[in-house]
Amino acid sequence: MNTENKNSFEWVWYVIGILTGMLSVFSVTTSFGWILLGGIFGLIFAAVFLNKIVKGRHY
Numbered sequence: 001m002n003t004e005n006k007n008s009f010e011w012v013w014y015v016i017g018i019l020t021g022m023l024s025v026f027s028v029t030t031s032f033g034w035i036l037l038g039g040i041f042g043l044i045f046a047a048v049f050l051n052k053i054v055k056g057r058h059y
Helices: 008-027 030-055
Strands: none
Touching: 008 030
């Protein structure tokens, strides 16, 4: 029986990555530029997590 989930919730991991990156930089410094850079790094780590680690898992 092959059932596929039509709802993709990958966007949740990207949002979590952005928020975690921004909050971790905010806890160290309050500079707006560094907070945005932390959000970009969080987005990159979320993309790596989804495309390299989670991609091969079968449930």
